[in-house]
Amino acid sequence: MEVIMMLTYDQPGVMQRVMAEFTRKKINVDTIVVGPCEMSEKSRIVISVRDRETALGVIEHLRALQEVIEADIVDHRRHEAYAIMLSRDGVCRVTGTVEEVESLIKKSQPEKYIEVVNAI
Amino acid sequence: MKGARAVVELLEKQNVEVLFGIPGGVLLPLYDSLVDSDMRHILPRHEQCGAHMADGYARVSKRPGVCIATSGPGATNLVTGVATAFMDSSPLVALTGQVATGVLGNDAFQEADSFSLMMPITKHNFRVTDPKTLPEAMKRAFLIATTGRYGPVHVDLPIDILQAEIADTDMNKEVRVPKPRRNLAGLLDSIKLLEQAERPTILVGGGVSWSRAGPEITRLAELLTAPIVTTLMAKGSVPENHPLVLGVCGMHGRQVANYALNNCDVLLAIGTRFSDRVTGRLSEFGAQTKVVHVDIDSSEIGKNVKGRVGLIGDAWTVVNALIAGLQQRKKRATWKSRILELNKECSCDFNLESNPIKPQKVIHELSKLLPDDAIVTTEVGQNQMWASHFFKCYGKRMFITSGGLGTMGFGFPAALGAKIARPESVVADIAGDGSLQMVSQEFATAMENDIPVMICLLNNGWLGMVKQWQKLFYDSRYNATNLGGSPDFVKLAEAYGAQAIRVDKHSEVTDAIRSGIKSDVPILLDFTIDPEEDVLPMTPPGKSASDWIKGRCQWKGGGE
Ligand SMILES: Cc1ncc(C[n+]2csc(CCOP(=O)(O)OP(=O)(O)O)c2C)c(N)n1
Ligand SMILES: [Mg+2]
Numbered sequence: 001m002e003v004i005m006m007l008t009y010d011q012p013g014v015m016q017r018v019m020a021e022f023t024r025k026k027i028n029v030d031t032i033v034v035g036p037c038e039m040s041e042k043s044r045i046v047i048s049v050r051d052r053e054t055a056l057g058v059i060e061h062l063r064a065l066q067e068v069i070e071a072d073i074v075d076h077r078r079h080e081a082y083a084i085m086l087s088r089d090g091v092c093r094v095t096g097t098v099e100e101v102e103s104l105i106k107k108s109q110p111e112k113y114i115e116v117v118n119a120i
Numbered sequence: 121m122k123g124a125r126a127v128v129e130l131l132e133k134q135n136v137e138v139l140f141g142i143p144g145g146v147l148l149p150l151y152d153s154l155v156d157s158d159m160r161h162i163l164p165r166h167e168q169c170g171a172h173m174a175d176g177y178a179r180v181s182k183r184p185g186v187c188i189a190t191s192g193p194g195a196t197n198l199v200t201g202v203a204t205a206f207m208d209s210s211p212l213v214a215l216t217g218q219v220a221t222g223v224l225g226n227d228a229f230q231e232a233d234s235f236s237l238m239m240p241i242t243k244h245n246f247r248v249t250d251p252k253t254l255p256e257a258m259k260r261a262f263l264i265a266t267t268g269r270y271g272p273v274h275v276d277l278p279i280d281i282l283q284a285e286i287a288d289t290d291m292n293k294e295v296r297v298p299k300p301r302r303n304l305a306g307l308l309d310s311i312k313l314l315e316q317a318e319r320p321t322i323l324v325g326g327g328v329s330w331s332r333a334g335p336e337i338t339r340l341a342e343l344l345t346a347p348i349v350t351t352l353m354a355k356g357s358v359p360e361n362h363p364l365v366l367g368v369c370g371m372h373g374r375q376v377a378n379y380a381l382n383n384c385d386v387l388l389a390i391g392t393r394f395s396d397r398v399t400g401r402l403s404e405f406g407a408q409t410k411v412v413h414v415d416i417d418s419s420e421i422g423k424n425v426k427g428r429v430g431l432i433g434d435a436w437t438v439v440n441a442l443i444a445g446l447q448q449r450k451k452r453a454t455w456k457s458r459i460l461e462l463n464k465e466c467s468c469d470f471n472l473e474s475n476p477i478k479p480q481k482v483i484h485e486l487s488k489l490l491p492d493d494a495i496v497t498t499e500v501g502q503n504q505m506w507a508s509h510f511f512k513c514y515g516k517r518m519f520i521t522s523g524g525l526g527t528m529g530f531g532f533p534a535a536l537g538a539k540i541a542r543p544e545s546v547v548a549d550i551a552g553d554g555s556l557q558m559v560s561q562e563f564a565t566a567m568e569n570d571i572p573v574m575i576c577l578l579n580n581g582w583l584g585m586v587k588q589w590q591k592l593f594y595d596s597r598y599n600a601t602n603l604g605g606s607p608d609f610v611k612l613a614e615a616y617g618a619q620a621i622r623v624d625k626h627s628e629v630t631d632a633i634r635s636g637i638k639s640d641v642p643i644l645l646d647f648t649i650d651p652e653e654d655v656l657p658m659t660p661p662g663k664s665a666s667d668w669i670k671g672r673c674q675w676k677g678g679g680e
Contacts, residue, residue: 013235
């Protein structure tokens with residue numbers, strides 16, 4: 001899996017324009033997360049695709065879009081994981097790098113972990 | 121100030137001289153404001169042609185051409201013209217009217233989702249739904265069209281925005297767009313590759329026409345003793361009478377150009393996307409060749425030809441950097457003499473004196489007789505390929521053609537736009553009878569606005585190029601390619617008040633062309649040509665150079 005992260009302007013039509021690049025390149029997108037971000041009038045779009053070649057084939061096209069301020073392929077070490085576990089204090093959330101979260105799950109009682117989302 | 125007035129003022133501030141547009145209901149406020157402007161307005165007879173005219177104007181002036189269409193059908197008619205400009209990286213600003221923002225999205229009368237329609241065929245587009253953003257959108261449109269890789273930009277203007285009040289503060293807001301990143305990290309590697317090359321060749325593409333880097337590239341070629349081959353889009357960007365310039369390569373290119381492309385050890389490719397019409401089968405293209413790829417658009421590097429040294433920047437800058445960095449100068453005498461010798465062999469005489477007239481003869485005479493600053497446009501099909509193969513472009517001559525999209529009907533309106541941009545030059549459209557019938561209504565525009573272009577119609581009675589493919593690859597099972605029912609083109613031109621000459625014999629060709637050059641009204645030369653003449657040589661689609669079809673071509677140089 002490769003994750004592409006974009007910072008874009010937050011206005012109608014941006015998703016259509018971004019997705020059109022994937023359509024043109026025949027890329028089937030695995031996941032999309034999009035929403036307004038910490039900067040006003042800007043959004044972040046996070047998209048995962050199958051492999052590195054696919055990501056490399058589209059990244060420069062994304063960068064060429066006027067409404068895309070930045071587009072990068074996320075460094076693997078930065079893939080964040082998110083898990084929900086049962087602990088003594090009830091349900092708790094754990095976030096961190098994939099390795100960190102996985103080792104935490106192993107250290108606690110694995111049967112008590114509820115769900116892990118390995119996306120961003 | 122009202123939105124419509126603001127649009128006019130913003131166009132004037134961009135020094136726009138001429139607009140190509142057709143009005144309609146939602147554009148009435150804009151057209152009312154245009155009454156008070158000095159900008160020239162040309163009324164094409166179809167929006168597609170308005171876009172082609174703006175495109176032709178842009179390709180000659182190297183400045184954005186502006187075209188206007190109304191909402192709905194006006195915008196959909198404009199689409200082909202905008203897509204044509206997009207594929208050839210030509211800077212247009214296309215304005216369309218739109219229904220009022222209050223009903224947008226409700227299927228109002230003459231509503232089409234122009235914003236979505238134009239999105240994939242423009243470099244960028246705007247739909248102005250807030251009067252505050254109108255000035256910014258207009259200013260950015262012009263900047264985007266001519267920053268980095270050129271391209272068309274579309275602005276959709278709802279009628280209520282044209283009627284809204286625009287604040288001075290918004291009008292005066294400064295606007296910037298990001299400059300494309302330059303990346304010359306591979307410069308030293310590139311220079312080393314070029315210095316060590318035994319058989320270097322330079323492939324130039326349309327980017328070089330836009331950045332006008334021809335003289336620098338010719339200089340670099342001399343320093344490297346490297347032949348230059350061009351794509352169709354780059355024809356005219358380097359002088360075709362220079363000994364190292366081998367002409368257009370590709371499917372219908374000159375064999376010596378294809379030879380250099382296929383036998384070089386290092387290829388310096390500048391401003392080209394490695395279209396399939398240039399490379400043939402991509403997997404076999406230059407398997408042993410090292411490629412240095414220069415492009416202003418980073419998304420082109422590695423798109424079609426992978427794993428090569430990329431230099432990102434505009435052609436002019438990068439070529440100057442390469443020239444400055446070159447240390448060693450190899451003589452490369454064997455490569456040079458081989459190329460010069462083969463080039464001689466490839467220069468057959470196409471002064472074919474037979475009847476019915478051979479199209480090559482017409483192009484041969486045009487090449488001889490047109491002035492050194494003439495502009496040639498073409499339609500699409502055999503006419504285009506004969507023109508590209510046999511017309512020599514040098515000096516201030518220009519060659520304007522729809523290379524990327526291959527739009528029939530481009531040449532005539534583009535010629536009108538070109539003539540407006542450079543009225544002192546002879547402008548000739550090398551046309552086909554099928555293509556011309558798609559846009560022949562523009563005789564009215566030419567007459568009304570006194571735009572004296574010359575149309576050299578290679579009239580073969582067929583959709584010739586498609587017929588040729590049916591002949592060669594579908595066992596001559598001709599279908600839907602014969603143009604029965606065509607008009608008498610001489611009478612057609614005359615009906616508009618244009619001049620026209622029919623030419624049936626090879627002996628009449630030169631006189632007709634001379635009259636065409638002298639004419640100060642639009643003139644049609646209707647050359648009745650041999651309907652069985654094919655465009656050859658040819659490398660069949662998806663094949664490599666060794667599979668070529670020869671025809672009359674005398675080329676022996678492959679040496680395989
Ligand atoms: C708008 C459009 N429709 C269809 C085609 C497909 N096509 C390519 S060449 C050609 C025939 C062109 O005929 P004509 O203009 O007479 O030129 P000729 O090849 O005979 O010189 C056609 C139909 C095209 N390129 N553009
Ligand atoms: Mg024809």
